[in-house]
Structures are given as structure tokens and as C-alpha cells.
Amino acid sequence: MKKITTICVGILVIGSVTVMAQGMGDLTVDQLYEKARSEAFENGDYETARKYAYEALERSPDYHGIRIFIARMYSWESNYKKAEEELNYVLERDPENRRALMALADAQKWSGQRGAALETVNQGLKYHPEDTEFMLVKASVLYGMENYEGAEQVYEAILEDDSGNRKAREGLRDAQLQQMKYRATVSYRYDRFRTIFDPWHFTQFGITRQTSIGSVTGRVEYARRFSSDGV
Known part of the structure; x- marks a missing residue:
């Protein structure tokens, strides 16, 4: 029974792939692109979206908008290496492509390559001041x-x-x-009760100093509760 079930599942998978491939053949490049966007944005299915997008690129390899879209999907999945490969393909053929430069800068920034991102964005500003x-x-x-x-x-x-x-x-x-080397803050809170207690008053003073290892903050709180003061 297990073997029969496995065979049936295999047939279903092959059948679905075949139907998808046949369906792709009936679509134009622009329709494939639209299907890819629909799968990505409406269904969140980036894998299927890429199948449609790559099929479109098989027919029109220099349709840069589709390749940039594929790169964006790779970036959204944190696959920055693949994203950069696709974007470099575009920029080798169209160095001034604004969308490709922006997508590359984003991928580099998100992956922590800030120096590379700065170079890319400066390149973008060179072409698009x-x-x-x-x-x-x-x-x-x-x-x-x-x-x-x-x-x-x-x-x-x-x-x-x-x-x-x-x-x-x-x-x-x-x-x-x-x-700012120093930054001061002041806050005040007032608590009122419906019972016999007097209202409570809280005032907080804080000062923050920026240092080479980060910020250091000191705070002092003044409180008036039960008719007495204290810090």
C-alpha cells in the first residue's frame, strides 16, 4: 500500500508540473511576468513565481525588469548572492539601469556590505544626480x-x-x-486614586552621554507618595 501511495503521489507531482509547463507555453512573456508577480505578491510563493519568471527569460533573456524582479525575490529570501548575480547580469548590459542599481544597493545594505552599498549608490547618483x-x-x-x-x-x-x-x-x-555628546531628558507622571490616598507624583531626570563604545545613561527619579518626598 505504501509503495502504491508513493507511486500515486509521484504521478500527481509529475502531472502538475506537466500541466504547469503546458500552461506556460500558452502565455506570452508579459503574461508570464504577470503570473510571476501574482504568485509572489498574492500567494507569497516565490518558488513558483521564479518558474514563471525564468520561463519568460528563456524567451526574452534581456527583459531586465523580469530579472530585477527575480533578484528582488532572492533578496527577500536573504539569498543575496543569487540576487547580486542576477543584478550584475543586468548592469553589465545596462550600467545606468536605475532599478537594478537600487536593488543591488538594497541587497548589499541588507547583507551588511555597507561599503559596497555606498559604492553602488554613488554610482547610481552619478547616472541619476x-x-x-x-x-x-x-x-x-x-x-x-x-x-x-x-x-x-x-x-x-x-x-x-x-x-x-x-x-x-x-x-x-x-x-x-x-x-550630541550629552542628551538630557525629563519625564513626569501623575497617578490619581479614587480612594483616600493622595495623588502620586513622579519626575524622572536622565542624561545620556555618547561614548566610543555606545551610549551611557544615568537617571534619577523623584517621587512624592503618601505625603512624603523621596528619590
């Missing part, structure tokens, strides 16, 4: 390299042309905070 998306990635990479001053300069350049850019404004604030 003042491209806001490239500039945001560059600032993010510099921030990750702890070059907060460099990140600040890039964020400021973005805001000069687009003062409402939320990502740049938030990034600028974070970069500036990282450069």
Missing part, C-alpha cells in the same frame, strides 16, 4: 556606518529641495541626536 531615493539610501548606509555627520549632510541636501520629505526629516533628527 539628485535622485531622492538614492540619496535616502546613501544617508541610511552612512548612518549604518556610524558616519552621522555624512548622513546629516545628505538628509539636509534632500530637505533643501523637498522640505516636506518625512523620511529625510526623521533621518536628520536621528543623525543629529547621535552626534
Whole structure:
């Protein structure tokens, strides 16, 4: 019975693959691309999506949009080596391809290759000067390299042309905070009770100092409870 079951499963798998292959043959390159996107985004099935995408590339190997999409899927699965291989194929044939450069910079950044990501994003800015998306990635990479001053300069350049850019404004604030040697904070909390207890008051003072090994924080809390004060 086990052997028969195994044979049946094998036949079903072969049959499904055959049906899929026959179905691919009836689709155009663009339809295959659309099927790949549908499998990836609607079903989360990257493996099947790649089958459709690679079938499209068999017919049109220099359809760069499809190859970049395949690379993105590899990156989403943390297979950065395969992603870079696909993107390098595109960039060897089209060095200025904006989408390929952006996808490569993302893959390098996500895999911790910040130096390589910075080179790629600078290449992107060479071909696409003042491209806001490239500039945001560059600032993010510099921030990750702890070059907060460099990140600040890039964020400021973005805001000069687009003062409402939320990502740049938030990034600028974070970069500036990282450069502050000391940072002070004050917080207050008030607890009120429905019983006979008087309200409780809490005030906290904190100071943080940036050091070469990270941040060091000291805090003092003042409390007034049961009509008495204390720290």
C-alpha cells in the first residue's frame, strides 16, 4: 500500500508540473511576468513565481525588469548572492539601469556590505544626480556606518529641495541626536486614586552621554507618595 501511495503521489507531482509547463507555453512573456508577480505578491510563493519568471527569460533573456524582479525575490529570501548575480547580469548590459542599481544597493545594505552599498549608490547618483531615493539610501548606509555627520549632510541636501520629505526629516533628527555628546531628558507622571490616598507624583531626570563604545545613561527619579518626598 505504501509503495502504491508513493507511486500515486509521484504521478500527481509529475502531472502538475506537466500541466504547469503546458500552461506556460500558452502565455506570452508579459503574461508570464504577470503570473510571476501574482504568485509572489498574492500567494507569497516565490518558488513558483521564479518558474514563471525564468520561463519568460528563456524567451526574452534581456527583459531586465523580469530579472530585477527575480533578484528582488532572492533578496527577500536573504539569498543575496543569487540576487547580486542576477543584478550584475543586468548592469553589465545596462550600467545606468536605475532599478537594478537600487536593488543591488538594497541587497548589499541588507547583507551588511555597507561599503559596497555606498559604492553602488554613488554610482547610481552619478547616472541619476539628485535622485531622492538614492540619496535616502546613501544617508541610511552612512548612518549604518556610524558616519552621522555624512548622513546629516545628505538628509539636509534632500530637505533643501523637498522640505516636506518625512523620511529625510526623521533621518536628520536621528543623525543629529547621535552626534550630541550629552542628551538630557525629563519625564513626569501623575497617578490619581479614587480612594483616600493622595495623588502620586513622579519626575524622572536622565542624561545620556555618547561614548566610543555606545551610549551611557544615568537617571534619577523623584517621587512624592503618601505625603512624603523621596528619590
